[in-house]
Amino acid sequence: MKKDDDLQPILSRLSGKLRSVYKITALVLVVLLFFVLAAAMLGMPAIGNKNNPDNNEVARRYIENGVEETGAVNIVSGMILDYRAFDTFGESCVLFVATICVTIMLRIDGQNKEDDKEAEKKDKTSFGIRESAFKKLDSRYYEPENDSILKVSSLIVIPIILVFGIYVILNGHISPGGGFSGGAVLGAGFILYLSAFGFSATERFMNAKTVKIITLVALLVYCIAKSYSFFTGANHIESGIPLGTPGAILSSGLILVLNICVGMVVACTMYSFYALVRRGRI
Amino acid sequence: MWSLITRHLNDIVAVALFVIGFADLLFQRNMIKKIIGLNIMDTAIYLLLASQGYITGRKAPIIVDGVESASAYINPIPSGLVLTGIVVSVSVTALLLSLTIRMYKKYHSLDLDHCLMMARREG
Numbered sequence: 142m143k144k145d146d147d148l149q150p151i152l153s154r155l156s157g158k159l160r161s162v163y164k165i166t167a168l169v170l171v172v173l174l175f176f177v178l179a180a181a182m183l184g185m186p187a188i189g190n191k192n193n194p195d196n197n198e199v200a201r202r203y204i205e206n207g208v209e210e211t212g213a214v215n216i217v218s219g220m221i222l223d224y225r226a227f228d229t230f231g232e233s234c235v236l237f238v239a240t241i242c243v244t245i246m247l248r249i250d251g252q253n254k255e256d257d258k259e260a261e262k263k264d265k266t267s268f269g270i271r272e273s274a275f276k277k278l279d280s281r282y283y284e285p286e287n288d289s290i291l292k293v294s295s296l297i298v299i300p301i302i303l304v305f306g307i308y309v310i311l312n313g314h315i316s317p318g319g320g321f322s323g324g325a326v327l328g329a330g331f332i333l334y335l336s337a338f339g340f341s342a343t344e345r346f347m348n349a350k351t352v353k354i355i356t357l358v359a360l361l362v363y364c365i366a367k368s369y370s371f372f373t374g375a376n377h378i379e380s381g382i383p384l385g386t387p388g389a390i391l392s393s394g395l396i397l398v399l400n401i402c403v404g405m406v407v408a409c410t411m412y413s414f415y416a417l418v419r420r421g422r423i
Numbered sequence: 424m425w426s427l428i429t430r431h432l433n434d435i436v437a438v439a440l441f442v443i444g445f446a447d448l449l450f451q452r453n454m455i456k457k458i459i460g461l462n463i464m465d466t467a468i469y470l471l472l473a474s475q476g477y478i479t480g481r482k483a484p485i486i487v488d489g490v491e492s493a494s495a496y497i498n499p500i501p502s503g504l505v506l507t508g509i510v511v512s513v514s515v516t517a518l519l520l521s522l523t524i525r526m527y528k529k530y531h532s533l534d535l536d537h538c539l540m541m542a543r544r545e546g
Contacts, residue, residue: 167449176441180427182434183427189479191494196478200500201493208486216484216499229502232510239514246521317485321506347514414517418524 212384212393213314222319222396222403226367231291233363233403236410237356243414262301286339287339287357301329310404314393320403327404328411335412340420349423352409359402366395433474440467454523454533458516466514469505476501 203220213219221229253392306326314318335343373380385392413423428435440463447460474497476498484496521531 154501164450167446169451169511171442174445175438178438178441179435182431182438182538185431185434186432187430188474189477191478192480193475193478195475195501196498200498202484203499204484204493204496205491208491216425216496217502217506221503225503228507232507234509235514239517243517246525306484317483321510391449418520420449 196414208387211396212387213396214388214393215314215316215319218314218319218396218400219393222314223394224398226371227397229399229403230360230367232362233360233406236406237360240356240410240413243417247421272290286307287337293338295333299330299334299337302326303334306330306404306408311390311397312399313400315388316394320400320406323400324404324407325411327408329417331408331412332415333351335415335419340416343412343416347409347412347423352413355405356409359405363399363402366398370395432476433470437467437471437474440464440470450535452534454519454526454535457535458519458523461517461519462512465508469508472501472505472508 203224204216207216207219208214211219211223213223306323306329308323309318309326310320310323313323331343333346370380372378372383382394384394387393392398416423444460444463444465444467447463451457451460477498481495484499484502485538486496503512526538527533530541531540532538
């Protein structure tokens, strides 16, 4: 282990010659990269041409047979939640795993709290008094007085945001949107509610337990429903899921259910990211 | 040459965005700015993918009025791929931000060089 006064020479050496060499090399690399990539792009087929190789029979089949086979008027929705539904299941699981990882990284309770306390005992100079260790880590200590302008305006705005989010989720198969975008809108509404009224208000309906239950139930429903649909489809068995008339709100078989599941997962993920960053637990 | 560039305008802009994000990664020492650079690179990829699926004069693939011929709509596949990209980018950004918070709690700095030096000093 080196001593404290070793720090200064390294700093000045880094900010001296080495940094300017690094900057010039990086600049040359960046400009070179731009020209190489741009030259590669000029060799690609032109944008908007209907004979491009990516506009092949796969896309044609999705558009021509999508409505009969999936019942969804929105072809993108029918594609990602019916033909490629396991891909979307993987995406939902990625969000769930990201929530778990962020929780592991940021949670403030039990083991982590003890570790941080030990670290602060060692490092008294930069932190000050020891009693405030917990309060410093738990940012609720710094929770501001809730602003009355924000409170009143969010009372008007939040219902509109939540209704719009639910609208986007439920209309995912007949208009642009779907589980991911609607879930993000819902999550934004929850985050606004949290900023306006604080954790004591949101804890009534969103705490670690409800987030866990909602996410797990949504993922399980998605997994079981789509496994059933794939199993029957692959074995040419009649699945018994009614497709309904395309364009109606209660149509397109499983896509509506899957959109709701994805929307719930995304809304919970957005809310828990914000809550975890702000105070270290959901 | 000029007509070639205008025909590939979306691609060129995507490359420019990608390079801007990459330069951000190289030149900034602040972790938050590096994460912003990574997000700019993600945006470049979305632009590139979405513009590959576009076909001039056609509409978004939502069947209206029973028109089901493939010559009326753009290619729906790149739109679905962009959706995947957005979800992964959100997850990666959240993970990177939480790692940055941990780093700040340990070294009380967002400067990557400074933090690496402190880590080396600790042994």
